[in-house]
Amino acid sequence: MRLLDGTNLALIRGGRLLFESLDLHLDAGEALHVTGPNGCGKSSLLRLAAGLLRPSTGRIEHGGVALADEHLALDRELPLGRALAFWNGDTAGGMNAMGIGHLADVPVRLLSTGQARRARLARVIGSQASLWLLDEPLNGLDSDGADRLATAIAAHRKAGGAVLAASHQPLASDWRQLELGA
Ligand SMILES: Nc1ncnc2c1ncn2[C@@H]1O[C@H](COP(=O)(O)OP(=O)(O)OP(=O)(O)O)[C@@H](O)[C@H]1O
Numbered sequence: 001m002r003l004l005d006g007t008n009l010a011l012i013r014g015g016r017l018l019f020e021s022l023d024l025h026l027d028a029g030e031a032l033h034v035t036g037p038n039g040c041g042k043s044s045l046l047r048l049a050a051g052l053l054r055p056s057t058g059r060i061e062h063g064g065v066a067l068a069d070e071h072l073a074l075d076r077e078l079p080l081g082r083a084l085a086f087w088n089g090d091t092a093g094g095m096n097a098m099g100i101g102h103l104a105d106v107p108v109r110l111l112s113t114g115q116a117r118r119a120r121l122a123r124v125i126g127s128q129a130s131l132w133l134l135d136e137p138l139n140g141l142d143s144d145g146a147d148r149l150a151t152a153i154a155a156h157r158k159a160g161g162a163v164l165a166a167s168h169q170p171l172a173s174d175w176r177q178l179e180l181g182a
Helices: 042-049 080-085 091-097 113-125 143-158
Strands: 002-013 016-027 031-035 057-062 065-068 131-135 162-166 176-179
Touching: 002 042, 002 162, 016 042, 016 057, 016 162, 031 042, 042 057, 042 065, 042 131, 042 162, 065 113, 080 091, 080 113, 091 113, 091 143, 113 131, 113 143, 143 162
Parallel strands: 031 162, 031 176, 065 131, 131 162
Antiparallel strands: 002 016, 002 057
């Protein structure tokens, strides 16, 4: 089953052509690692896949998506568990997957940088979305956090989900690669 279907995509941002003639497809179980230098358009591509940006040319279709980008997208004043519950997913499952279940009663604004990084991933992991869009998912994670994310991604793919990630760091060997700005 195709979870992301983009054809002949071009994106102009800030007056600059970031990419053109790009086909972007993800089927159930697949993972795609987007690489490229700073400013080449990786985050913009994820926003396109999320439906937050429209392509300058081409067309893109997708089902349910969940995006983890630089915005935490959680109410800083609420306890973590309640802030995550706003998104109507499997709150406990997401928190436990990222090892932050014990922080459920801690206000989001008091989380450490790494705990907040785990929380933004817990939001995606707990979502019902079949397509996960992860912008620099390993940033700020310790080795336990990285292992937990890898386990969650493997389970998601096995269950028929797909993942599109932008990262300057290596990801697992069974990811397809897409280099932007090459
Ligand atoms: N809101 C915006 N309006 C106009 N231009 C933007 C906007 N956001 C980003 N850009 C421009 O789009 C280009 C691509 O930015 P983007 O964040 O997608 O790059 P990136 O590949 O993710 O970079 P990095 O590796 O530094 O995170 C940059 O030149 C940036 O200045």
